[in-house]
Amino acid sequence: MSKTANVRPKRAVRRPDANDGRAAAPIDLGVLPNLVGYMLRRAQLAVFQDFWRVYEAYDIRPAQYAVLIVIDRNPGLRQSQVSAALNIKRANLVALLDSLEQRGLAKRVPVATDRRSYALHLTEDGAALLKKLGELSAAHEQRVSATIGESGRKELLRLLHGVVQAVGSSAPDDDES
Amino acid sequence: MSKTANVRPKRAVRRPDANDGRAAAPIDLGVLPNLVGYMLRRAQLAVFQDFWRVYEAYDIRPAQYAVLIVIDRNPGLRQSQVSAALNIKRANLVALLDSLEQRGLAKRVPVATDRRSYALHLTEDGAALLKKLGELSAAHEQRVSATIGESGRKELLRLLHGVVQAVGSSAPDDDES
């Protein structure tokens, strides 16, 4: 922040066209590396890439993994609750659950007291797979630790929680009129 | 990490169906809040939401803002270089630049020495808008600081850079056959 904002005595010190030297120009990203949003995006892509590389062998994507976890920890949950908890629109959760159900990982159980909704449960296969995925997930986290240290990872989580809590809850469905 | 992995003396302590009590069930997210990937996604969505809310008045999206910055800092850059610097596929950059050009914010200048490529420059309008956007961006960052403190923001950036550098460079185009 020691940059004199607008003064500019010498008309902006324009560098010559960047493709002149033709020497593997490093390309100046300006303020981008100092913007939290930009770096969050880059980091998320990097981490998801590692996640994806491991989980593709099981044909599981991040959203599916999250849903499996939530159902496992809250057996009997209804779709609208999963939707709310994970910020997934009700409408978009349908196909995701169809997939999990067709693969025999989760099931929709009719609820006697409310015939509109289903109680969600993991199948035994689903629970077994989730256990395996948990191990992969732990290894994945350790790979993050390998880059910034375990204390760094903990600190990162702490800061991310702070950011999320502040801007936080972005309504899962809301205004449907 | 003080959880005895598999032992489970009492057959897993299953809670009753989560929609029994019907008391605004809090819903257990399990390990999700401890996963860097999950929290990165939530944080990115939260921050982008704030960013978007401010920038929509100027009809500028994150990727467009990044491109404007890079062109401004590296006048004369070619499209493939922007593509490489920002991890945007060459093909997807075309429409983005078309938009900026049609709005009179950037321009493609033919290069005499290589008639296949264009040198990218901001127009005066583009430079003026970018200056304004920079101010909004600074305010946006300050809003992040307001949640986790300026030292927290700096630390967050440091950790994100660490993560990105490690997994890092995910080739902007690459294997096209």
Add this chain to the structure above:
DNA sequence: TATTGTTATACTCTATAACTATA
């Protein structure tokens, strides 16, 4: 009247292949 799950649909992002004109 409101809610649950659903369908249909659309829009943005991103990814791949193939084309053209140049080099």
Add this chain to the structure above:
DNA sequence: TATAGTTATAGAGTATAACAATA
């Protein structure tokens, strides 16, 4: 032959509106 920009297209992810069944 390789490269820069382009086009077309397809796939995820996400968003809204409207419907049937049920509350």
